[in-house]
Amino acid sequence: MLKVPDHQVAGHQAGDGKLGPLIDDSGHFYKPLQNDGRGSHELAFYTSFSTDTRIPDHIRKFFPVFYGTRHLEASDGSGLYPHLALEDTVSSRINPSVLDAKIGSRTWYPQAAEDYIIKCLKKDRETTSLELGFRVSGLRVYGNKETGFWKPDKKCVLNFSIEDTRLALRKFVSSNPSTDSGIKPDCSFASTVYGGPAGILAQLLELKSWFEEQTIFHFYSCSVLMVYEKESILQGRNSGAEIKLVDFAHVIEGKGVIDHNFLGGLCSLIKLISDIVTSSA
Amino acid sequence: MLKVPDHQVAGHQAGDGKLGPLIDDSGHFYKPLQNDGRGSHELAFYTSFSTDTRIPDHIRKFFPVFYGTRHLEASDGSGLYPHLALEDTVSSRINPSVLDAKIGSRTWYPQAAEDYIIKCLKKDRETTSLELGFRVSGLRVYGNKETGFWKPDKKCVLNFSIEDTRLALRKFVSSNPSTDSGIKPDCSFASTVYGGPAGILAQLLELKSWFEEQTIFHFYSCSVLMVYEKESILQGRNSGAEIKLVDFAHVIEGKGVIDHNFLGGLCSLIKLISDIVTSSA
Numbered sequence: 001m002l003k004v005p006d007h008q009v010a011g012h013q014a015g016d017g018k019l020g021p022l023i024d025d026s027g028h029f030y031k032p033l034q035n036d037g038r039g040s041h042e043l044a045f046y047t048s049f050s051t052d053t054r055i056p057d058h059i060r061k062f063f064p065v066f067y068g069t070r071h072l073e074a075s076d077g078s079g080l081y082p083h084l085a086l087e088d089t090v091s092s093r094i095n096p097s098v099l100d101a102k103i104g105s106r107t108w109y110p111q112a113a114e115d116y117i118i119k120c121l122k123k124d125r126e127t128t129s130l131e132l133g134f135r136v137s138g139l140r141v142y143g144n145k146e147t148g149f150w151k152p153d154k155k156c157v158l159n160f161s162i163e164d165t166r167l168a169l170r171k172f173v174s175s176n177p178s179t180d181s182g183i184k185p186d187c188s189f190a191s192t193v194y195g196g197p198a199g200i201l202a203q204l205l206e207l208k209s210w211f212e213e214q215t216i217f218h219f220y221s222c223s224v225l226m227v228y229e230k231e232s233i234l235q236g237r238n239s240g241a242e243i244k245l246v247d248f249a250h251v252i253e254g255k256g257v258i259d260h261n262f263l264g265g266l267c268s269l270i271k272l273i274s275d276i277v278t279s280s281a
Numbered sequence: 282m283l284k285v286p287d288h289q290v291a292g293h294q295a296g297d298g299k300l301g302p303l304i305d306d307s308g309h310f311y312k313p314l315q316n317d318g319r320g321s322h323e324l325a326f327y328t329s330f331s332t333d334t335r336i337p338d339h340i341r342k343f344f345p346v347f348y349g350t351r352h353l354e355a356s357d358g359s360g361l362y363p364h365l366a367l368e369d370t371v372s373s374r375i376n377p378s379v380l381d382a383k384i385g386s387r388t389w390y391p392q393a394a395e396d397y398i399i400k401c402l403k404k405d406r407e408t409t410s411l412e413l414g415f416r417v418s419g420l421r422v423y424g425n426k427e428t429g430f431w432k433p434d435k436k437c438v439l440n441f442s443i444e445d446t447r448l449a450l451r452k453f454v455s456s457n458p459s460t461d462s463g464i465k466p467d468c469s470f471a472s473t474v475y476g477g478p479a480g481i482l483a484q485l486l487e488l489k490s491w492f493e494e495q496t497i498f499h500f501y502s503c504s505v506l507m508v509y510e511k512e513s514i515l516q517g518r519n520s521g522a523e524i525k526l527v528d529f530a531h532v533i534e535g536k537g538v539i540d541h542n543f544l545g546g547l548c549s550l551i552k553l554i555s556d557i558v559t560s561s562a
Binding site for chain 1: 386387391406411412413414443493494496536537538539541542544545546548549551552
């Protein structure tokens, strides 16, 4: 039984007759192939990546497992449509808190069409991408049964300043995410979610080491998804903190050069998260 | 006695009635203050940096010592002109080999004037800056008494492809730098100049560690100068391998964010040099 995922924080969303991703109970996430070449480009990436023996296992775990393509009834009611069948790392969780950070101060690649470059450059300058090296594309943070999720709308998130971004990264690991600006986020889950040997910071640093070396792919307009389960922590269990790279419609060949654009942005995200861990220790 | 330095590989050069840097026998390098605000901007950086207690000594050594300003007879014969008095780390050496790498895939800063941004973006796209994260701005490599220096002209260097850049970094540490493209550069000084505990790679990695943390300055259009003395190696002495950051006319405040643009490009340079050390070990 296909349904619209409720955990999605960025990208095209299904519902209201729109084409968007679907999930089922098998733990798969079905992403409709975007037209204008992006869909086929992302499919080509997953096909190439999933069989590339140069990718070490400890890095492969940061990418969704790819199960091929499926023709499914599209969410916009237009009939059968090709979808990428991917591992769904979020839907199986209980009230997952999710943050999507689009990495890189530049979301366009050198060989892109001129009008695409102009469009991206404008957005990179209008958001934090250019100055901060990444931008938050969306987030939802679980509070509790009464408050539910804090989920600022898309327009609000795209207007985030650097200080807003810093605050969002603090709220993401706070027990009081949705409170007014008067009360400081408590960062009470920072040490559990960001910190520790299996925390998000450790995973980001592992990814960073790979990006210092790998010259296979350059990831433009690609996001790091950060996920964890607050209730799991409160019940004394593992936070389930996990990062995944998503959105590969603009991945190009590295041709022997490191992805300095992604690496720089990743280091900036690491610095901000590291500052939060340090200040709440 | 002021004279025109002969080791300069990039930037405005004195001689033929043009305004450019001068040296004397005191070990000072006099850089005329550029007009249109760049000179005063660079002066402000040196003034601020030289008294900033947040800069650790092991990082300060990568910057030229600043001795204030001097009014000197300009090299273009126009009379007294203000110059920055800086440590001259190159002229005192014997036949120094020098390479100037302008770091960052983006040489413009967000707040710059629109026409300046367009000009820089164009040059970043025409050179290797955008794809490689840095571009070689100039180099001269000592061969021997007969051949002298291999010093490709400015136009040639600005047209370097990524492969040309890789080759130049190999030639920089070769005993046969100026040979035709048929013969491979031997990289016979790679382990001495790039490698080792005091080599250029170790220094670049030390600088990188600082850039992963520091949020004080963002260095746009700034270069890493790499210097060593071949004859010193041949005589069994220290290579004198040293890196220095130069050109601070476009440094802006970091405001709590790391310089991901410089860091990304620095990591790309490190990867290329690291590849050379590994392959010639």
